[in-house]
Amino acid sequence: MRPPGTAAGTLWLLLCLAGIAGVAGAAVDPGKATAPRMEFVPPPPGSYALQRIQRVTDAVLLDSSGGTVRLAALTRGKITLLTFFYTYCVDPLGCPFAHVTLADLRDRVRGDRGLAGRVRFVSVSLDPTHDTPAAIASYRQAFNIDPAFEWRFLTARRVPELLPVLDDFGQDVSVELDEKGHASRTLHHMLKMFLIDARGEVREIYSLAFLQPQVMFNDIKTLALEAGRTAAAT
Numbered sequence: 001m002r003p004p005g006t007a008a009g010t011l012w013l014l015l016c017l018a019g020i021a022g023v024a025g026a027a028v029d030p031g032k033a034t035a036p037r038m039e040f041v042p043p044p045p046g047s048y049a050l051q052r053i054q055r056v057t058d059a060v061l062l063d064s065s066g067g068t069v070r071l072a073a074l075t076r077g078k079i080t081l082l083t084f085f086y087t088y089c090v091d092p093l094g095c096p097f098a099h100v101t102l103a104d105l106r107d108r109v110r111g112d113r114g115l116a117g118r119v120r121f122v123s124v125s126l127d128p129t130h131d132t133p134a135a136i137a138s139y140r141q142a143f144n145i146d147p148a149f150e151w152r153f154l155t156a157r158r159v160p161e162l163l164p165v166l167d168d169f170g171q172d173v174s175v176e177l178d179e180k181g182h183a184s185r186t187l188h189h190m191l192k193m194f195l196i197d198a199r200g201e202v203r204e205i206y207s208l209a210f211l212q213p214q215v216m217f218n219d220i221k222t223l224a225l226e227a228g229r230t231a232a233a234t
Helices: 021-025 095-110 134-144 158-168 213-233
Strands: 060-065 069-070 079-087 120-123 150-157 173-177 183-188 190-197 201-207
Touching: 021 134, 069 173, 079 095, 079 158, 095 120, 095 213, 134 150, 150 183
Parallel strands: 079 120, 120 150
Antiparallel strands: 060 069, 060 150, 079 190, 173 183, 190 201
């Protein structure tokens, strides 16, 4: 196992307050987020092992074209970094910071020839009510997606179809209910990213205090080296 950092315990965030995008956009901007200070020197890739936390359960979601996709197909075959988001989230320590971190990691991965074609990112909307396939298609254009790098943006048809996915990942949210007591919208969530190996097993979960691109990149490299050793032994 990688030695833990000495940063303070898990930081809870109230992200992406309920309301339409225009209301969220009117929030006061507290300023640009910066990565937490790294309290330890990350060990080199391959010098440690990541624990096997759980297998990812399959689900049916929608991609940015409106087509159905199986979550299993996007969490196997490659090393996957999965996160949850809102298109209208403006909290600098929420979705915008997560995507800055992902963009940094994408550039590191693209610069490593040994990782070519072996890593993907998956971003799943927490609010299917607002984030339709058309909305996430528009949203993804802001990230200058490299066609040579697989970065998929997904949503669900309805909140009830998304909730089992959130339960599976242990992604904490609060849920708004309609007058009949049915789930209609998710409101707040804790920022997490999930590192999944090519066999569909979660191997690391990053909260805000541990969103360090160098640490995460080393973990990705460690899984790639592990897969190489496994393939050589068979």
